[in-house]
Amino acid sequence: VQDHFLFDKPVSPLLTCAGMARDWPDARGIWHNNDKTFLIWINEEDHTRVISMEKGGNMKRVFERFCRGLKEVERLIKERGWEFMWNERLGYVLTCPSNLGTGLRAGVHVKLPRLSKDPRFPKILENLRLQKRGTGGVDTAAVADVYDISNLDRMGRSEVELVQIVIDGVNFLVDCEKKLERGQEIKVPPPLPQFGR
Template structure:
């Protein structure tokens, strides 16, 4: 999120995740400890042998070696899932140095390859994740059926086994009342809409994750092309809505954005939900040119660093919810004052 990226005023990130299982072992939910340990060691050996050519230097991390706080931070950075964080037995992570590649071992499936790119780069994320998938397939035997495709723990992933998604900031569509119509249309073309942390999470801060629902009956390229096409249309709608706000309601939208900036600049206590919404307003203000004194890099950093795990890591201690709200306000005040 620190790098310039295509359409970053609307799309925060693009992600492709590939689910795979090893033919000779039961799915993780049915595997015993000895079987899951063999899976972990076999998959870690691929990374540790240097066979992941083209991937920035990788680190193999056993989840059992991490503290609960360290696992929470990885969840907040979207590098592991909450499910993997709660399953430390024979669970592991292969992580690239710049964190654009994270590979989960013994989550819902034996292997989940994830490529996370800044901005609107779905094809690029797919190309890279596919290359990593091919490198693993040279070393292990995947569970594959000629009719059904790749076999996965959850039936909704059977087939290609891929989930592609974009994280989109859509404040203008929300403010102009168009968001429900847009999201309804999205679901009718086989895509799913979720919040910041995926399935079951709330779309706080006007952040929406758009992803494919269908993995069987379409090719990988069809899935990627469909998501890319729909996301491109949503980007166009969001930009048109922003132009409409500036044309028809400039005074009101400017007042809203600057009020949020003022609150975040001086508040002494703020919860995560309000912080997320206020940061959304400021992000919109930056892209509309209404807050030239604030950098997008600062807003990107605060979007992540004000999460509970990051806060506790930054302050070096376990914090109660109220203490986190005080620490969050302090961090935001400091960043806005020093890095605007």
């Protein structure tokens, strides 16, 4: 669970009230490649969650693996006469309304001991259209000042744009962290528009 390969029984009131823990653990499962860099969770929160991940900072490789894997999953699903739930206006329809649209959450674990204590940190994240979670994901605390930083938006932009926002934003956060380490001033960036184009 800590390595994000397995998922745990839902305990969040938002999920349990919606019946997400009903019949736990029946009809749940995980498929992964040998390297555990590509995973498919079945019936965790949504029917299917496709995950591409690895240690290091090669977001390009992670995203390319995600795209190849998702294409293959979609091909296999369509081959059987099924499809992901899609709405012309809302995009992919998922359990959590915050994931409507692309459904894509691109996350990076990054250590920010100084910036995370700076009162400007929430505004910086907001202006970069990023969100922070604890090291273990939603509703968890940061361990050793390591945060899971990801795109705030799922709608209004393409998957490529969302990944680029995370790459650019995390680079900005790391630059701020280094400046604070050297005792230099940091600035809150101007806000990105909420919806692209």
